[in-house]
Every structure is written in C-alpha cells, then in structure tokens.
Amino acid sequence: MRCVIDEDPYLEDPYLWLEDVEGEAALAWVAERNAETAAALASGAGFALLKERLREVLDASDRIPYTVRRGPFLYNFWRDAGHVRGVWRRTTPEQYRKEAPEWEVVLDIDALAADEDEKWVWAGARVRHPAYDRALVCLSRDGGDAVVVREFDLGTRTFVEGGFQVAEAKTRIGWIDADTVFLGTDSGPGSLTDSGYPRTVRRWRRGTAPEEATVVFEGLAHDVAAGGRHDSTPGFERDFVVRSLDFHHSEMFLLAPDGSLVRIDVPDDADAYAHREHLIVTLKSDWLGHRAGCLLAFGFDAFLAGDRTAQVLFTPDERTALAGHSWTRHHLILETMRDVSTRIEVLTPSSGGEWAREPLADVPALSAVTVVDTDPDVSDEYFVDVSGFLQPSTLYYGQVGAGSEILKRAPARFDTAGLVAEQFFATSRDGTRVPYFVIGPDRSAAGPGPGPALLYGYGGFEVSLTPYYGAVTGRAWLERGGTYVIANIRGGGEYGPRWHRAALGADRSRAYEDFAAVAADLVVRGITTPQMLGAAGGSNGGLLMGAMLTRCPQLFGAIVAQVPLLDMLRFHELLAGASWTAEYGDPDNQADRPHLRAISPYHQLTADQPYPPVLLTTSTRDDRVHPGHARKAAARLRELGHPVLLHENTGGGHAGAGDNEQSAHNNALMHTFLWEHLTQPVPPA
DSSP, rough: OOOOOSSOOOOOTGGGGGOOOTHHHHHHHHHHHHHEEEEEEESSSSHHHHHHHHHHHHHHHTTTOEEEEETTEEEEEEEETEEEEEEEEEEEHHHTSSSSOOOEEEEEEHHHHHHTTTEEEEEEEEEEEEEOOEEEEEEEETTTTTTEEEEEETTEEEEETTOOOEESOEEEEEHHHHHHEEEEEEOOOTSTTTSSSSSSEEEEEEEEEEEEEEEEEEEEETTTTTEEEOOTTOOEEEEEEEEEEEETTTEEEEOTTTEEEEEEEOOTTTTEEEETEEEEEEOOOTTTTTTOOEEEEEEEHHHHTTOOOOEEOOOOSSEEEEEEEEEEOEEEEEEEETTTEEEEEEEOOOTTEEEEEEEOOOOOTTTEEEEEEOOOTTTOEEEEEEEEEEEEEEEEEEESSSOOEEEEEOOSSSSSTTEEEEEEEOOOOSOOOEEEEEEEEEOTTTTOOOEEEEEOOOOTTTOOOOOOHHHHHHHHTTTGTEEEEEOOOOOOSOOHHHHTTTGGGTTHHHHHHHHHHHHHHHHHSSSSGGEEEHHHHEEEHHHHHHHHHOOGGGGGGGEEESSSOOOOTTTGSSSGGGGGGGHHHOOOOOTTHHHHHHHHHHHHHOSOOOOOEEEEEEEEOSSSSSSSSHHHOOOOOOHTOOOOOEESSOOOOGGGGSSSHHHHHHHHHHHHHHHHHHHSSSOOO
C-alpha cells in the first residue's frame, strides 16, 4: 500500500519557545495540556481500577529478583510499594535458593532521597573488581541521563567521606585500582562533545581535583564520546581507550604503560573487546572474507603482532542472527535468533585453537532465552531466563557440563485462556518478508471476527524486538479481548547488520513501509480493521509513530507516540540528538536534508489531511530526546484542528517514569486512550 508524503513541508517554526524546557511560559502551556489529558482519560473509575491493577503487577512481591554476582554476594535492585525509589540489596547464593531469601540492604534510595530532599533515581553502580569492596554509585535527579557519582564502601554500607565524587553530568567512570579511576565528565568548556558526552579521558587519582587529572586521550568535538576501561582480569590486566566516532563507528586503542596508544586494527563499525587471551570481534560489515554478522575470535597478542587468523564462532544466514554472548570461566554462551526466536549453545575453546560447540538448553517456539548472569572469573555457573508471550519467566541455574535446575518461577499475571501467540510474515513494498508476532484470541476454525489490536514497533539502532512475557500488556490489553502485535521491521537487528543497514539514512522509509505492510496484513487476515487498529512506539519508535500519522493515517484508528523524535530538521541541535546523525542523516548536510525533511513528522503535518486521534507523552526531565519534540507536535496539531492529547511527566527521564507509580499511570493513560478510540462503534457511511 502506498502512503502519502507531503513534499511541501511547513518550514516556519512558531513553536521554538516550547523547546525552553524549564521556561515559565512553556511549563504553563504543558500544565494546561496535562490537565486536558487527565480530564479526558484519568477521571473515570475505570482508569483508577486499571492503574491499580498495573501497579499490582509492577510492585508484586513475588516477582523474580534478578541478580548479578559480585564476589560472594548476589546483588539486586528492587522496587515495590514499600520501596518506591528502591533499595540496592544483596544476599548469598545459599539464601537466594530459598523461596523468601534474606536480603541485606546496601543502600536505601528512598531514605537517601528523604534525607537529602532530592528525587534520586538509581542509575547503577561500578563495583571495583576483583576486590568487590567499593562501588561508584550513580544517582540521577528524577530520572535524567546525567548523574552524580559518589564512592561507596560495600563493607560499611556508607558513602566514603572524601572519596571519589563527581558533580552532575553525563559522566563515564570506571575503576583502575583502589586509588585511581578513568574519568570522562563535564570539566568545563571544551570537555564535552557536540552530543553532550565526555570528549576526554582522564586518569584521576584519589585525593586530587578531577580537573587536575592527567588527560590520557582527547577526542574531537564532533565525535560522540570517549571513554577509558581497565581490564582487571587477573593475569590479563590492561587499559583501553575507545573513541566513539558516531553512534555506529568507533576506534579502540590499547593504552600502554608509557601512555602511548596502540590501535586495535578492526573495522570501525565492528564491536571488539579483549577477553583473557582472546580478541572478540562482531562484524557489522564484511572483513577478511567473513560476512557481516559473524562473531570472530583472534589471539589478542597474535593480532597485535599482525596475525589475522580468525576462529569463526558464528556465521549468520538469511534467517539467523547473533543475539548476544556471555563468558563463563572456561566457556562462551552464545545466543542466536532464527526468525526472531532465540536459541542458546555453549562454545568451548581448546588448546589447539578450535572451538567445540553443543546446545545448552531447548527453548520453546516463539520464546526468548536470556543469559542473566555468569561468573567469568571463577566458575562456569550461569543464570538463564526463559519466557514467552504467554509463558511467565522461569529462571534456571546451571554449571556448563553439569546440567541445570529451575531456581525460580514467576507466577502468571493475567488470564491466558483462549489466547495464542503466532508469527506471520507481511510483504513490504519492495517485496521484503517482514516477520511479526500476534498475541490474542485464537482465531483458528470459527474464531472471533476482527477486534481491537495494538501494533508496536521500533525499527532502529539495530534493536531487536524478541518474545517476552508482558504482564502490563496482558492486564491492560489482552485480558480485555485486545490483540497485541509486534512488528520486526527493518532498522532493527532481528536479522543482523543487513536488516539494520537496510533502513539507515535516506533508506529510513523502508522501516515505515514495513510497518504499514504489517498493519495492512492484519486487516487482510481478518484480525482487525483500520478503525480498530492502534499503533504505539517510543523514542525512535515515536518517530515511527509520527511517520504513520503523516504518511499512512488511513491505516489506524489511534496512535500513541512516547518520548518521540518528531522534528527531524532540528533533532541534532537538541540534547543528545547530534549522536544520532549516523542513524538518520545530518540536517546540516545538504545531501541529507531532503530525506530528513520528508521523514520529519513535525514538518509534514497539514490541515487538509484527516488524522486519527493522537496521544503524545514525554518527560520534562528527558535529557536524551528533548521534550520539545512532543510539545511542538502537539501545538502544531492543535493549531491545525486535529485531535491530540499531550501528557508530560515532570520526572522520569527518557524512560518517561522514575518509579512504578508513574509507570502504572503512563500505561493506564495509553491503554485507556487506545481502548476508548478503538472500541467505539463505527458510524454508518
């Protein structure tokens, strides 16, 4: 199906004032829009009940507490009704086996936020390896990407007085030894790239000012970022520096003791790292006779000496792609996808350089398997999670070569009676077969007729949408009789680098054609109708939603765009937007500007084209995708007389929510909006 593209975009921008994130006028305008949305969607008893049921799912005490091993302890970050901001806690492997383990609270974020009168959101911790005695705790103000860093003593469970501390910034930091870290942060003019990330890498010693730390590497302003990393594996200690040229290209260097840099000479679009004696390379383009998508292993020292003999650990085909890999002490666990369903196997290196392989576990069809954690230093243990669209998670614990056991099972969160999960393929405009998953009522034999359906997509940055158990979607949508659909469109990573490259830059429209093809196929199959089909996506997926609104409005009955990119002529000037020009193109490049104008929803909105109702959501604290995208699009739609609602959470960052209450609220808004619009009776022609 061909979709309309307006070639005469609206180029003037009377809404630049809405890009003033904390501006008084902008916030007053946002407050008015929030009030309208609340009145339209959140005032009824049905909304409150739905939000309560979603909050139950998010706060459930019997969720699986996934952990990471740090020495003798298993660490977990946990939120529930009694810990709104969450607690960082730990237990022992012996305790973890119990149905109700005893947890030791390491850091209570709720208590910290109350003591300091700050809306702290947990942003992770860098634990010093292999001692596991100190951590560099990262805290975000209300969910933004920028963090403050504080050194924390894991023995006393207190912050270290006079320890490493870094003011709020998009900091990169990591341990070198007990008294030294690699640091990249905002240290004044010239220290950040155009994308707002660190441009320099410093070696910072305890007791000195960060601005006095020795600069070991300096990138360019138009780079995305620079970072340093210390490999603390006993017997393989070494330092590396990475220069991120753009989102998809980087250079890696070995940092010698004398401060000199040795380039690791792999393609700049490859992912590479050192592990013990190996150099592991994931190819994004063909190299040394190996095709894009291969996983290769070299001898690290031999590679530096010029030897390019590779052991091929994985080779893709037309239906199979690499999903990930993890190390145990003696083995490599390999995750692959075949038509977007995952498989898992174990590879074992031998002294002769060959790698043996064998299956690790059988995975049910249309399911996903994820390696949760391993112990690459000491043992061959692994934790693996298996789930499916209608199958709650099961956590397995095992030792490679010694079998596995079920450690924990998550209970069912929604009624699956009469539901099935299926996979279909749509044919895109250029003939490409596009897979998609359908979860909903069983329509075999004399099943139900067309019904409300929600189509979700992303299609960018080589991100794959794989099967998972969505308890929120189950309660908010499937239990009510809706059908949920996930489109695995180009731009993602479902079929490896080629699938991603197919929708890069000027070819972005292929992702939109794929999504439109899935929407049309759902109607042909009798699953839904255009009036009963909704679409949703966030971030880059929000751009996808904007494309569907302006290019193919006739395919949908309602659209939700969450934390979206919508102004593709100014995205590079807003917050982290400059880092995405490798994905979309550069608006300052005259060769790129025409296709960016064509895919910019903000500039394609018109008064004479009917659009389905739209809900836009964003966050004032989103310091990655500027809230101005959603604000300006809402203002423009209002001006043109189209139905639109805007909800802007004051916190939450790019996730849109900083706690479970906010998440439940946002999800209740979205599903209420969609259900109301997609289940209305269609007026007679």
